[in-house]
Amino acid sequence: MTAAALFIVEDEMIVAKDIRETVKSLGYRVAGMAKTGEAALQKIEETRPDLVLMDIRLAGELDGIETAGRIHSLYDIPVIYLTAYADNDLLERAKITEPYGYILKPYDERELHSIIEMALYKHAAEREIKKRDAILFAVSSTVEWLLRVSHAKPGRGEEHYEFNQSEIRDIFEQIGLAVALDAIGIFQIQAAPGKEESISLKYEWTGEGTAPGLYKPELKKFTFESLGLMRWKDQIAAGKEIIAGETETHSPEARFFSLLGVRSGVILPVYARDALWGFTGFFTRSERPWSASEIEALRITANLIGTAMA
Numbered sequence: 001m002t003a004a005a006l007f008i009v010e011d012e013m014i015v016a017k018d019i020r021e022t023v024k025s026l027g028y029r030v031a032g033m034a035k036t037g038e039a040a041l042q043k044i045e046e047t048r049p050d051l052v053l054m055d056i057r058l059a060g061e062l063d064g065i066e067t068a069g070r071i072h073s074l075y076d077i078p079v080i081y082l083t084a085y086a087d088n089d090l091l092e093r094a095k096i097t098e099p100y101g102y103i104l105k106p107y108d109e110r111e112l113h114s115i116i117e118m119a120l121y122k123h124a125a126e127r128e129i130k131k132r133d134a135i136l137f138a139v140s141s142t143v144e145w146l147l148r149v150s151h152a153k154p155g156r157g158e159e160h161y162e163f164n165q166s167e168i169r170d171i172f173e174q175i176g177l178a179v180a181l182d183a184i185g186i187f188q189i190q191a192a193p194g195k196e197e198s199i200s201l202k203y204e205w206t207g208e209g210t211a212p213g214l215y216k217p218e219l220k221k222f223t224f225e226s227l228g229l230m231r232w233k234d235q236i237a238a239g240k241e242i243i244a245g246e247t248e249t250h251s252p253e254a255r256f257f258s259l260l261g262v263r264s265g266v267i268l269p270v271y272a273r274d275a276l277w278g279f280t281g282f283f284t285r286s287e288r289p290w291s292a293s294e295i296e297a298l299r300i301t302a303n304l305i306g307t308a309m310a
Contacts, residue, residue: 003029004051005031005051007032009064011059015055022109026113037063040067041070044075051079053080056082078119080099081102084105137174139175139297141171142171142300145167145171172301175301181282183284184204198222201219227259228251228253241267241295243265244266257283261285267280269302278309280302
């Protein structure tokens with residue numbers, strides 16, 4: 001596990017160096033140091049540390065409280081204040097910036113360690129809660145969309161309803177942003193008598209910086225074999241999830257990922273009226289871990305897609 005990166009903002013260089021050596025001895029990385037609020041903001045934008053240790057009284061145009069407020073609003077990075085004495089008026093001002101703790105100088109090493117650990121844990125928990133809330137909101141929006149289109153669709157035996165790309169993009173943008181995806185692709189598997197199954201990218205959402213693959217001829221009527229996806233075939237047919245990544249330059253799926261402009265993703269089967277309709281890929285441009293709550297949200301989304309396609 002990578003050690004947390006800390007940034008130190010302290011205008012007394014001797015104190016700053018002492019803190020730096022202390023936190024390094026505790027197993028943390030030091031992302032950088034600054035003597036003024038202005039310099040701190042510039043360096044923090046570049047380094048994006050996990051936590052900031054901030055001298056509450058800084059020389060310069062920005063004091064520690066003003067600097068911490070900007071860090072909180074711009075980067076959502078937790079701040080712990082360093083202060084030589086407790087001043088009630090100062091602490092009242094500091095509360096507005098929602099700090100994750102206070103450390104009185106001269107500090108105790110064990111106290112410093114425990115406050116840093118608590119701040120890192122609290123911030124990680126808060127981010128996870130925010131992420132789960134965003135995922136739940138996105139999934140509930142997908143359900144509402146499904147209910148709307150269900151009323152608009154023709155009944156069985158009537159002409160098949162075709163979704164347009166804009167309504168697909170609008171609804172899956174929320175899922176994409178909530179789960180930090182770069183693209184979502186809905187692939188339809190079609191079987192013809194006496195012929196191998198063909199697969200086509202039917203609908204797509206892409207995030208900023210990801211080129212669309214919808215109109216690439218290579219993603220129309222391809223086969224599992226033609227794009228190196230043979231190991232997916234049985235897993236999709238069995239209803240299993242696939243966590244795939246272009247971990248090697250010569251991985252079988254490299255061509256498929258390259259056409260989509262991504263490097264990894266979660267692949268989930270889509271069933272319509274209890275029959276395999278296709279699969280949905282939830283993609284990212286870089287390798288990343290997937291939490292259980294994310295996988296569950298994506299599975300629900302794939303099931304909703306199947307209901308919509310039925």
